[in-house]
Amino acid sequence: MSDLIKKVTQLLSDKTIDVFIGYEKGSADRIRATFTRTPEQAGKLIFDASCTQNLAGFLLKHEVKKLGKLGILANVSALRSIMQLASEFQIKDGEVLALFPNADNSFTEFTDFHSIEAYLETTDVGIKSEEQEMITRLEAMTVLERWAFWNKEFEKCIKCYACRAACPMCYCHRCTTDVNQPQWIPVASHELGNLDYHLMRAMHLAGRCVNCGECANACPMDIPLNLLTYQLIKPIHDTFGATAGMKADAVYALSTYKPDDKENFII
Amino acid sequence: MQEFEPKIVAFVCNWCTYAGADLTGTSRIKYSANVKIIRFPCTGRIDFMILMKAFENGADGIIVSGCHPNDCHYSTGNFHARRRWIVFRNLLNFAGIETDRIQFSWVSAAEGFKWADVVNNTVKKIKEFGPNESYKQIAVSTLFNEEGATHE
Amino acid sequence: MEKELKILKYTDLPKLIERFRSQGYPVLAPIRKDKVVEIELVESLENVALDALLSTQSAKKAAFPKVEKVLDFTFGKADVKQTAVNPEECKETILFGVRPCDASGFKSLDAIFGETPKDELYLKKKEKTTIISFSCPIADEYCFCTSVGGGPGNTAGSDLQFTGISKEEILVEILTEKGAKLATMFTDLLIDAKSDIDKSKFLADVKVVFDVNSVVEKTTASFNNTALWLEQSLRCIGCGACAFVCPTCACFDFQDEQNTKKGVRLRLWDSCGFSLFTLHTSGHNPREVQSQRWRQRIMHKFAYMPEQLHVVGCEGCGRCSRACPVDMNIKEHLTEIGSQIVLIA
Numbered sequence: 001m002s003d004l005i006k007k008v009t010q011l012l013s014d015k016t017i018d019v020f021i022g023y024e025k026g027s028a029d030r031i032r033a034t035f036t037r038t039p040e041q042a043g044k045l046i047f048d049a050s051c052t053q054n055l056a057g058f059l060l061k062h063e064v065k066k067l068g069k070l071g072i073l074a075n076v077s078a079l080r081s082i083m084q085l086a087s088e089f090q091i092k093d094g095e096v097l098a099l100f101p102n103a104d105n106s107f108t109e110f111t112d113f114h115s116i117e118a119y120l121e122t123t124d125v126g127i128k129s130e131e132q133e134m135i136t137r138l139e140a141m142t143v144l145e146r147w148a149f150w151n152k153e154f155e156k157c158i159k160c161y162a163c164r165a166a167c168p169m170c171y172c173h174r175c176t177t178d179v180n181q182p183q184w185i186p187v188a189s190h191e192l193g194n195l196d197y198h199l200m201r202a203m204h205l206a207g208r209c210v211n212c213g214e215c216a217n218a219c220p221m222d223i224p225l226n227l228l229t230y231q232l233i234k235p236i237h238d239t240f241g242a243t244a245g246m247k248a249d250a251v252y253a254l255s256t257y258k259p260d261d262k263e264n265f266i267i
Numbered sequence: 268m269q270e271f272e273p274k275i276v277a278f279v280c281n282w283c284t285y286a287g288a289d290l291t292g293t294s295r296i297k298y299s300a301n302v303k304i305i306r307f308p309c310t311g312r313i314d315f316m317i318l319m320k321a322f323e324n325g326a327d328g329i330i331v332s333g334c335h336p337n338d339c340h341y342s343t344g345n346f347h348a349r350r351r352w353i354v355f356r357n358l359l360n361f362a363g364i365e366t367d368r369i370q371f372s373w374v375s376a377a378e379g380f381k382w383a384d385v386v387n388n389t390v391k392k393i394k395e396f397g398p399n400e401s402y403k404q405i406a407v408s409t410l411f412n413e414e415g416a417t418h419e
Numbered sequence: 420m421e422k423e424l425k426i427l428k429y430t431d432l433p434k435l436i437e438r439f440r441s442q443g444y445p446v447l448a449p450i451r452k453d454k455v456v457e458i459e460l461v462e463s464l465e466n467v468a469l470d471a472l473l474s475t476q477s478a479k480k481a482a483f484p485k486v487e488k489v490l491d492f493t494f495g496k497a498d499v500k501q502t503a504v505n506p507e508e509c510k511e512t513i514l515f516g517v518r519p520c521d522a523s524g525f526k527s528l529d530a531i532f533g534e535t536p537k538d539e540l541y542l543k544k545k546e547k548t549t550i551i552s553f554s555c556p557i558a559d560e561y562c563f564c565t566s567v568g569g570g571p572g573n574t575a576g577s578d579l580q581f582t583g584i585s586k587e588e589i590l591v592e593i594l595t596e597k598g599a600k601l602a603t604m605f606t607d608l609l610i611d612a613k614s615d616i617d618k619s620k621f622l623a624d625v626k627v628v629f630d631v632n633s634v635v636e637k638t639t640a641s642f643n644n645t646a647l648w649l650e651q652s653l654r655c656i657g658c659g660a661c662a663f664v665c666p667t668c669a670c671f672d673f674q675d676e677q678n679t680k681k682g683v684r685l686r687l688w689d690s691c692g693f694s695l696f697t698l699h700t701s702g703h704n705p706r707e708v709q710s711q712r713w714r715q716r717i718m719h720k721f722a723y724m725p726e727q728l729h730v731v732g733c734e735g736c737g738r739c740s741r742a743c744p745v746d747m748n749i750k751e752h753l754t755e756i757g758s759q760i761v762l763i764a
Contacts, residue, residue, distance in 0.1 A: 028560050032746035033654040057656065063708050064653060138361065147363025147401050156452060158476070158485055158688070162658035162744050176316075178695055184316045187674045188486045188687050191405040196319060199362060203315055206354045218744030220475065220660045222454040228362065235357045240350065254354065257346035259336060263353050266371040267385065324678060 004047050004073070007099065007107055009039045011071055017097050018068025021058050023051040033058060037067065047073065047101055054212035056081030057168040060090055074098040076123060077212035079116050080245030081168040084210055086113055087250045090171065113248035120246050127211045127230050134224065135231050154194035156221040159187065163225055164201065166218035169208045176200055202228040207236050207253030210245035239263075273327035273393040275302045277386070278317065280310045280345075283334035283375045290379035298383035299390040302330065309333065311344025315355045318369065322402045328368045328393035330385060335373040345373075368396060422574075423593040424616065425602075425609035427581070432589070433464040438604050439513050447481055448515040449474040458517065467516050472559060477666035477738060478521035481514050482544040483528060485663070489540060489673070490684035506539035513601065514550045520564050520736035522552045522576035524666025530728040531669045540686075549601045552577040558623035561737030563750040567631050569734055571622040582618050590616055628750060629757040631731060637756050638721040645710065647759070651752050652713035654745045659690030661739035661747070667720070667732045670696075691715050717752065 008020045019037050024044040026032035031051050035058075036042050056078040058064050072078060079098060085091045098110040100119070110116045126132075138146055161177070164170045177185045177197055185200055186193035209229040216226035237243050239262060242253040279285050285306050291298065307313055310333030321329050331352065339345040356366045370389045374382050427435075439446050440462060448467040449456050455475040456468050491502045514521070525545060532538035532545075555562075555571035564570055574580050578598030582590040590612055593602050602609070641647060662668040672689040675682055689696065692713075697706045706712045720732030733749070740748045 026746040027740060027748045027751070030746045035653045058654070061653075061656075061709070063649060063710060143360065143363050143365050144401070145363070146361065150362050151405075156455065156457065158659075158663045160659040160663045160690070161693070162656075162660045165656035165658035166744050174695075183674070184320075186676060187672060188676070188685050190486050192323060193486075195362070195405065196316075196323075199319065199358060200316060202358050203355060206358070214744075218656075218658070218660075220455075220664060220742035220744075228358065231361045232354060232357055236354065239353055254347070254350055257343065257350050259346065261346070261349055261353070263349060265356065265366075266349070266352070266373060 003105060004099070004101075004107060005042050005045050007109075008036060008042045008045060008071070011097065012037065012039060012042065016069070017071035019064070020045075020071040020073070020099075021055045021064070022073040023047060023053070023055075035064065035067065045073075051075075053217070054078050054081060054168060054214045056085070056212075057166055057214065059085065059096060059168070060171045069097075070095070071097040071099065074100055074110070076120070076125060077210055077214075078168075079110070079120060080125060080210035081212065082245075083113065083116060083120065083248055083250075084169060084208055084245040085171075086248035087252070088208075093248065117247055125211075125243070125246070127233065128213075131211075131213075131227065131230055135227055138227065139231075150198075151191060151195070153223045153225075154191065154198065156223055157189055157194040157198070158221060159189040159193065159197065160220060162218040162220060163215035166214040167205070168212070168214070169205055169210075170201075176204065198225055198228060201225075202232065205229045206232045207240075207242055208244050209233065271394060271398060273301055273390060273398070274325055275328040275330060275386075275389060275393060276321040276326045277302045277304045277330035277332065278307060278310075278313050278321075279304055279330070279374075280333035280340070281306050281308050282340035283338065283373075284332040284382065286376035287374045287378045287382045290376065291382045294379045296379060296383045298386050301390050302386050309339065309341050309344035310348035311339070311341065311346075313348060315351060318355070322364075322368075322399060323405070325399075325403075327396075327399045328370070328389055330370045330372065330389055332372040332374045332382075332385065335375055338375065364401070365396065365399075368393060368399065420594075420596055420599070423599070424612035424614060425591040425593065426612045427589045427591050427605075427609055429583070429587055429589060431605075431608045434608060435605050436461065436464045436467075436515065439515075442604065445510055445512045446515050447478070447512060449517065458514075461515075469516050469553060472557060473518045473520070473555075473736060473738070475738070475742065476664045477524055477736070478514055478517045478550075479524060479528060479666050479669075481512060481548050482525070482541050483532075483669065485688050487540065487686045488683050489686050491681070492677075492684070493681040494679070504540065506543040509544045509547055511547045511549070512544075514548055517550065517552050518555055518736070519552050519571060519573040519575075519577065519580070520569060520734040521666055522550045522580075523569050523573055524734045524736070525550075525576050527667035527724065527728075527730050527732050527734075528669055530724070530730045534728070549578045549597050550576065551579045551581060551598075551601075554580055554582040554618065554621070555623045555625075556583060556621060558625045559737070561740045561748070561750065562623075562625050562735065563628055563737065563753075564735035565625045565627045566629050566750075566753075567731050567733050567735040571625055572618050582621050584616060584618075584621055590618060590621075592618075629754045634753050634757040635721050635725050635731065637759055638718055639726070641756065641759070642714070642718065642722075644759075647756070648714040648717075649710040651755070652710045652747075655692070655709050655713055655747055656745055657692050657694055657709050657712065658744065659688070659692055660742040660744065661716070661749075662690035662692060663688050664738040664742045666734055666736060666738070691719070717749075717756070721753070721756075 011017045022045045023031045024034035054077040093113045100108045185196045213226050240253045333345045360366045372385045448461045450466045451468045456471045458474050493500045532541040578595045580592045584590045670689045672687045675684050698704045724732035
């Protein structure tokens, strides 16, 4: 941990970066994001097993970008988010300095996309086994059972859009939900409004989701909505050979095609 | 007791399927009248949200049809649509919506008979499935039409 | 009216809900739904989570629901026929097992919706809601009710308050006419309490962390302190979780939902934290960045409401902080504001 503080202090002092997005102790047993700009502030930086939040969501926040050259403590999810954002032209090469926490408490500095890509090739980026278990369990249900499951979960949804706000890939200035000419997605948090919103969001994230789980972590009503986007990761990989957040020059799976894409339902 | 007549909405591309459906008509081929056809320039223009809207507004079934791969009037529109449908079907199925209520097809401008078959088979299939009960509970027209229930 | 003190046995508590339900009263109470505690209609005491610290969302939905129809309309040949929802057509409802912060939260909503023009949809529902609150034997580090004039045994806004005073007995405080009327349904289960029962022995210890008057003064004077608002809100992601779980937040949106024949107009919860909240049709947005929206949230509760409505817009329940995805802790933020050296004009 003090390696981290030393490293960040050095990066700030020699002006390699102006602000470092990291973790500090929060309320109760929580961890929160912190925006370190001075060596004194760096003293608050921590890193341990509970620091799992994907901080990449802050990279595009206007008031954070205005603070200057960005550094970030990036776990695998955050590295993948950076790659995905790069492939969507939201971050330029060299614009963000990522510090990756190694298992031995040292930190690897990634200053360009190429090095991140090379690292991601060597690491497991799949979804966690508990989540896969839940997906498998849902897939084993009948269609009507799944309908009942999701509608019961979505009953809790209050349309606070914490999932959207927390997702690094949801950065559209005018979200489809906010468009009212026409109003595609009912704003109200009734069954229809909730279902439409979550289905729309899952579709707009298909091929872009890096399974960081921030959406589900952010949800105040504890809805496992990450499962909707996670479930699409496998078919997109198996059918199109595409995985989000691995290469800075990847093309979005749904804006490209192969003339011989396989399907079994079009007559 | 009246037999259930399903409401089907068909989203079709102008250059192939719409022309094909026209050919069905000019050939005087009879087919089920349950389908309302909506014409798009290309299947690539069909947003998945439109399909959701069809169900929400009372459709029991949907047909989405366009040019055969490699024959798209705009070269690649149907390729993009195909990818979208593959993903969307997966999502719908996972969310608990019967994907068999949506029939996807490639019908060219020369396939008058095929269009009639697609429609007839879809109507037959949806008749067997019955009305789209899941969506009826949450459809636009049924919202808030019972006693308010607003004090909770 | 003069407060009445009674004793009720825990074993008789289920009978209350049975009797309320047998008379046809909807009863809203906190129940567990996996990891959250929701306030929902209940049929019996069985599912009520009286041991939960407090509900994830507030009880404001009893009078200010998250989705509410205000108007029905049908399209005629050349006109639109409209039927407004009649505010009188709401049921007498009982809010059971909520906390003192829920009950006192209604005073902010009463003030906002009671301004002219009066919001009858809210006011009538509130009028027909009887609130039975349970005082708090436990609190956590997010609670700060005592710093904003409340407390774990605060009775403001409650019609009846129940406090567990032993394994067997509950102290029942009948506080209002409405409460007394409801209590007639279970007078046979009540015995008079000794007047020397000290309720405070059974309440959580919630330490005061700031002086609310000082926070109000300093908040009011901090509008131009852009650095303060920026620092506090850097991690805010602009969702609506805080506003929606808050007992005193009342911002709303209207949406029409219709087909070609008819439709409804709905009132829905909205949040000043959303980026589009203040977007004008001209394209100008006076609160373009999150720090401005954060400033608005705090100043609304601790400057504008005290000044205009003479009520502090916060109950210290801490729900916003617990629900916040990025751990914005309002108790911390307010303490920081209160500890500033600020020139008060």
